[in-house]
Amino acid sequence: MSSSGVVSLQNPKPFLKWVGGKTQLISEIDQLINKIIDEENFCYIEPFVGGGAVLFHILNQFNNIENIVINDINHNLVNAYREIQKNPLELIDLLLDIETNYYTLKNREEKANFYLAKREIFNRFNDYSLEKIALLLFLNKTCFNGLYRVNKKGKFNVPFGQYKKPNICDKNNLISVHHYLQKVKVLQGDFEETLKYAIKPSIFYLDPPYKPINLTSSFTSYSEQIFDDNEQIRLKKFCDEIHRQGNYFILSNSDVKNYDHSNNFFDELYKQYNIKRVKVRRNINSKGNKRGEIFELLITNF
Numbered sequence: 001m002s003s004s005g006v007v008s009l010q011n012p013k014p015f016l017k018w019v020g021g022k023t024q025l026i027s028e029i030d031q032l033i034n035k036i037i038d039e040e041n042f043c044y045i046e047p048f049v050g051g052g053a054v055l056f057h058i059l060n061q062f063n064n065i066e067n068i069v070i071n072d073i074n075h076n077l078v079n080a081y082r083e084i085q086k087n088p089l090e091l092i093d094l095l096l097d098i099e100t101n102y103y104t105l106k107n108r109e110e111k112a113n114f115y116l117a118k119r120e121i122f123n124r125f126n127d128y129s130l131e132k133i134a135l136l137l138f139l140n141k142t143c144f145n146g147l148y149r150v151n152k153k154g155k156f157n158v159p160f161g162q163y164k165k166p167n168i169c170d171k172n173n174l175i176s177v178h179h180y181l182q183k184v185k186v187l188q189g190d191f192e193e194t195l196k197y198a199i200k201p202s203i204f205y206l207d208p209p210y211k212p213i214n215l216t217s218s219f220t221s222y223s224e225q226i227f228d229d230n231e232q233i234r235l236k237k238f239c240d241e242i243h244r245q246g247n248y249f250i251l252s253n254s255d256v257k258n259y260d261h262s263n264n265f266f267d268e269l270y271k272q273y274n275i276k277r278v279k280v281r282r283n284i285n286s287k288g289n290k291r292g293e294i295f296e297l298l299i300t301n302f
């Protein structure tokens with residue numbers, strides 16, 4: 001609170017860790033958006049929002065964008081966005097309770113057991129509930145690498161992580177996110193459904209589940225459905241439609257050439273668009289302990 005008694009909001013940031021977070025690509029994406037941002041009635045659409053690294057950057061940086069639409073296929077994730085948008089206070093209370101209990105636990109074994117008990121409860125809820133959202137945020141902050149992975153039955157199965165004092169309830173951020181989400185339309189469903197929300201000129205930022213770059217990385221499944229090559233081809237047709245309707249798109253994806261130089265999958269698929277290779281540092285094996293420099297793709301129609 002400032003001396004005038006007015007609560008000042010911090011800049012909102014992702015309230016969940018999410019695999020594929022785009023922090024390292026943001027300055028490139030920023031430059032691209034700046035190229036076209038001076039157009040009027042600009043609409044920003046993010047069909048695979050995940051943890052929203054780019055969304056929150058946009059909300060901080062471009063306060064003249066009034067129409068913002070986000071979407072994800074993951075029900076639990078979208079329910080969390082919607083609840084925080086509507087009323088974060090009850091959620092904060094629930095999370096503070098969990099956090100207080102967690103901090104009193106003495107050792108790793110007690111914490112791991114607590115985590116597994118909460119994971120079990122999380123998987124027992126079938127539908128939406130406020131408690132389930134609080135558990136999602138707790139599990140995300142305490143699980144291995146902040147992964148969201150489910151088995152074939154859709155049950156969350158990530159093991160316990162190794163964090164000394166995870167920030168389970170970041171109250172100020174949740175309040176800030178609540179305020180900034182007021183101008184955002186939050187959808188749950190398949191990416192194709194977002195096209196009908198486009199108001200010309202719209203910019204789509206597309207960050208689909210990555211095409212597995214090696215065998216071990218294919219274990220990262222955000223939902224029961226797998227995003228295979230046919231899905232990548234369906235996404236390309238979606239990009240064609242965005243383009244045909246006079247809108248803009250920026251698509252990021254893994255570069256299959258990191259591991260197989262002769263693989264031309266994306267170069268062929270997107271040959272009529274601009275493909276830029278950007279160097280990033282990533283965990284490059286499933287244990288998350290091996291980091292290396294690899295390239296990612298940024299594909300645009302402008």
Ligand SMILES: C[S@@+](CC[C@H](N)C(=O)[O-])C[C@H]1O[C@@H](n2cnc3c(N)ncnc32)[C@H](O)[C@@H]1O
Pocket residue numbers: 018019020021022047048049050051052053054071072073074189190191192207208209210222223227
């Ligand atoms: C690479 S992640 C996005 C990461 C995000 N850019 C971030 O910063 O956290 C891909 C997202 O696509 C979602 N997804 C998978 N298949 C989808 C589909 N058919 N339609 C919409 N979203 C989908 C997943 O649930 C996941 O959240």
